[in-house]
Amino acid sequence: MTGATELGGLLLAVEHLTMRFGGLTAVHDLSFNAYSREITAIIGPNGAGKTTVFNCLTGFYKPSAGRLMMHVDGEALLLERMDGFRIARQAGIARTFQNIRLFAGMTVLENLIVAQHNLLMSASLFSIAGLFGLPRYRSAERAAVERACHWLDKVGLIERADWTAGTLPYGAQRRLEIARALCTGPALLCLDEPAAGLNPRESAELNELLLTIRGEEKIGILLIEHDMSVVMGISDRIIVLDYGRKIADGTPAEVRADPNVIKAYLGEEELGKVPETTAADLHIRR
Amino acid sequence: MAAASGLAVENSARATLDWTARLKDAVLAALVATLLALPLVGVQTYDIGGGALGIRTHFDWVAIAAAVVFAGRLALHRRQRLHRGGESGGETVFTRLAAWGNRRALPITLTGIAFAVALPFLPFSSRYLIDLGTTVLIYVMLGWGLNVVVGLAGLLDLGYVAFYAVGAYTFALLARDLGLTFWQGLPFSGLVAASFGVILGFPVLRLRGDYLAIVTLGFGEIIRIVLLNWSPVTGGPNGISDIPRPSFFGLPFARAAPEGVRTFHQFFGVEFSPAQRVTYIYFVILTLALVTNLFTLRLRRLPIGRAWEALREDEVACRALGINPTNVKLSAFGIGAMLGGFAGCFFATRQGFISPESFTFIESATILAIVVLGGMGSQMGVVLAAILLVSLPEFGRAFAEFRMLIFGAAMVAIMVWRPRGLLAHREPSLRLRAGRSATP
Numbered sequence: 061m062t063g064a065t066e067l068g069g070l071l072l073a074v075e076h077l078t079m080r081f082g083g084l085t086a087v088h089d090l091s092f093n094a095y096s097r098e099i100t101a102i103i104g105p106n107g108a109g110k111t112t113v114f115n116c117l118t119g120f121y122k123p124s125a126g127r128l129m130m131h132v133d134g135e136a137l138l139l140e141r142m143d144g145f146r147i148a149r150q151a152g153i154a155r156t157f158q159n160i161r162l163f164a165g166m167t168v169l170e171n172l173i174v175a176q177h178n179l180l181m182s183a184s185l186f187s188i189a190g191l192f193g194l195p196r197y198r199s200a201e202r203a204a205v206e207r208a209c210h211w212l213d214k215v216g217l218i219e220r221a222d223w224t225a226g227t228l229p230y231g232a233q234r235r236l237e238i239a240r241a242l243c244t245g246p247a248l249l250c251l252d253e254p255a256a257g258l259n260p261r262e263s264a265e266l267n268e269l270l271l272t273i274r275g276e277e278k279i280g281i282l283l284i285e286h287d288m289s290v291v292m293g294i295s296d297r298i299i300v301l302d303y304g305r306k307i308a309d310g311t312p313a314e315v316r317a318d319p320n321v322i323k324a325y326l327g328e329e330e331l332g333k334v335p336e337t338t339a340a341d342l343h344i345r346r
Numbered sequence: 347m348a349a350a351s352g353l354a355v356e357n358s359a360r361a362t363l364d365w366t367a368r369l370k371d372a373v374l375a376a377l378v379a380t381l382l383a384l385p386l387v388g389v390q391t392y393d394i395g396g397g398a399l400g401i402r403t404h405f406d407w408v409a410i411a412a413a414v415v416f417a418g419r420l421a422l423h424r425r426q427r428l429h430r431g432g433e434s435g436g437e438t439v440f441t442r443l444a445a446w447g448n449r450r451a452l453p454i455t456l457t458g459i460a461f462a463v464a465l466p467f468l469p470f471s472s473r474y475l476i477d478l479g480t481t482v483l484i485y486v487m488l489g490w491g492l493n494v495v496v497g498l499a500g501l502l503d504l505g506y507v508a509f510y511a512v513g514a515y516t517f518a519l520l521a522r523d524l525g526l527t528f529w530q531g532l533p534f535s536g537l538v539a540a541s542f543g544v545i546l547g548f549p550v551l552r553l554r555g556d557y558l559a560i561v562t563l564g565f566g567e568i569i570r571i572v573l574l575n576w577s578p579v580t581g582g583p584n585g586i587s588d589i590p591r592p593s594f595f596g597l598p599f600a601r602a603a604p605e606g607v608r609t610f611h612q613f614f615g616v617e618f619s620p621a622q623r624v625t626y627i628y629f630v631i632l633t634l635a636l637v638t639n640l641f642t643l644r645l646r647r648l649p650i651g652r653a654w655e656a657l658r659e660d661e662v663a664c665r666a667l668g669i670n671p672t673n674v675k676l677s678a679f680g681i682g683a684m685l686g687g688f689a690g691c692f693f694a695t696r697q698g699f700i701s702p703e704s705f706t707f708i709e710s711a712t713i714l715a716i717v718v719l720g721g722m723g724s725q726m727g728v729v730l731a732a733i734l735l736v737s738l739p740e741f742g743r744a745f746a747e748f749r750m751l752i753f754g755a756a757m758v759a760i761m762v763w764r765p766r767g768l769l770a771h772r773e774p775s776l777r778l779r780a781g782r783s784a785t786p
Contacts, residue, residue: 145671154667169774174652174669181649
């Protein structure tokens with residue numbers, strides 16, 4: 061990709077991150093950077109510790125060791141010292157989940173309005189202005205609905221804004237979850253396997269969407285993905301994990317040619333039998 | 347033609363098969379019922395004199411129980427065959443009623459309010475009826491208050507009566523020791539109850555579902571037992587009496603007023619009648635209940651209300667979106683408790699006497715049943731369920747012994763036919779396009 065020419069600033073610096081669960085070390089001494097206006101992908105076989113990294117970043121786990129530094133507006137925030145909800149609020153990290161976590165009983169539009177809770181809450185003066193319908197709150201709500209519509213339009217769900225979220229088809233739920241994360245106005249968008257369960261056409265649409273977001277919103281995207289067509293097609297930088305350790309870090313072309321990566325994905329004995337360029341792609345078809 | 351008749355034969359064959367299976371199942375159910383009924387109702391002990399016990403048998407009752415279960419099981423099968431579609435079931439009286447209610451929500455609400463306002467002046471109205479209406483409205487208000495906690499925020503609270511009690515005792519103590527009137531005491535009752543809600547909220551922040559229910563149950567009992575044993579302040583089991591009645595803008599309802607005070611009937615120049623006070627009290631609770639309703643409906647459309655519902659749907663997702671679950675939960679507990687406290691304050695002034703006996707677990711259970719039966723989160727459902735649960739036992743005083751049996755049977759029946767409550771329907775808090783359906 062052309063990422064190298066339009067590099068943004070450093071957004072996230074992960075330094076020596078280690079996460080242990082009892083005797084199991086899920087992530088071992090992992091360091092990597094993510095930049096704004098770049099798509100950074102984390103790949104690796106099942107159980108490599110990808111989602112654990114996400115959970116550390118978004119405050120669901122407290123890392124056993126290491127430093128997670130997020131650069132927002134010239135300020136450096138240490139994520140490992142923050143509560144989960146503050147990470148989303150102050151550090152501007154929004155995430156989606158591997159198993160979709162929508163507010164299934166609420167409508168599509170409501171899902172996106174809830175995502176703007178903090179903004180609306182202060183506009184409603186902790187409900188007092190809202191209770192009496194003061195203009196200050198009304199205009200804030202209108203703006204929130206407009207922002208929601210903007211993203212609904214982008215993910216192609218504007219026609220279904222008043223549907224109950226749980227009744228949407230699977231692919232649409234995935235897109236809605238991304239739209240909801242974007243409604244929080246993040247600096248870094250973390251997507252946990254966004255293409256899981258999508259058909260090839262939906263997967264291609266997702267690529268388009270992610271590229272649009274990177275281009276227009278000037279935010280960084282951190283991606284966990286199994287679908288190699290997504291990863292190889294749109295990533296600016298790929299980090300490969302195996303058994304909790306980083307085994308490769310570089311552009312898609314570099315990673316694809318890396319013997320360590322091929323070994324991790326295909327096993328040692330098959331090395332050399334498979335053309336290196338397609339090694340990573342092959343993984344998903346096995 | 348031949349194919350059609352073949353199909354008919356096949357259908358009838360299947361129907362016969364179905365019938366035998368159903369009969370078998372019904373017989374089995376009746377058998378279980380017989381086994382259960384034999385020791386429970388079939389045998390009765392009685393005093394034969396001299397302290398000895400004799401045994402009387404009631405096999406006719408057992409037979410009746412078995413027959414009822416047999417018939418009921420058959421009827422249930424018929425229903426299930428008709429509505430194999432899914433949990434929501436097909437067309438029943440209630441689904442049709444709910445759909446109709448959604449379409450005509452505004453006229454129905456207005457008619458309901460108009461009826462409630464007119465009730466004391468209707469020709470068939472009586473003091474008893476107005477009293478009953480007042481009781482129903484207290485439960486409606488409590489139901490709407492608990493709805494915030496259970497229906498919206500999804501936090502199962504089995505000790506809601508604690509806040510009701512706190513509100514009632516707050517006012518009773520303020521009136522006894524500081525001489526506050528009802529209208530002066532009302533905000534304090536709400537405030538104190540809300541603080542108790544937040545106090546309860548803190549230790550249970552990490553709990554959900556069953557665990558939360560058990561802790562709230564314990565909290566409800568703690569409050570009651572403290573009230574029962576803290577005699578110097580609460581009067582213990584004797585309670586607090588002579589709680590002042592509400593006045594109409596400073597005009598008391600009494601036959602004869604103390605020096606320098608004009609009573610309601612003197613001021614308006616009408617004949618004194620005890621019914622005036624009863625009617626006034628009825629309107630006070632009607633106003634309180636309607637204000638509660640407006641308040642909660644409004645909150646639902648605000649960020650705080652949406653956060654409650656989001657918390658009910660998925661707490662993890664809430665946190666990932668930057669919503670502080672602690673604040674959301676505490677606000678739900680606090681506001682729910684405040685509404686309960688207001689209701690408690692009204693209860694104290696209406697009764698004129700309160701004791702811990704009024705705040706037992708069965709009250710919590712009744713309020714929760716109203717919310718669950720009405721349909722979680724449904725305001726109209728709460729009204730319907732409150733009318734059913736409070737007034738049916740009143741009308742059923744003739745068979746007082748069977749009240750709890752009928753009550754229980756009605757609960758089971760509703761949960762079988764309407765597992766999500768009488769009027770389970772969620773109205774979106776905002777729509778992009780007015781008038782469009784929320785579901786495809």
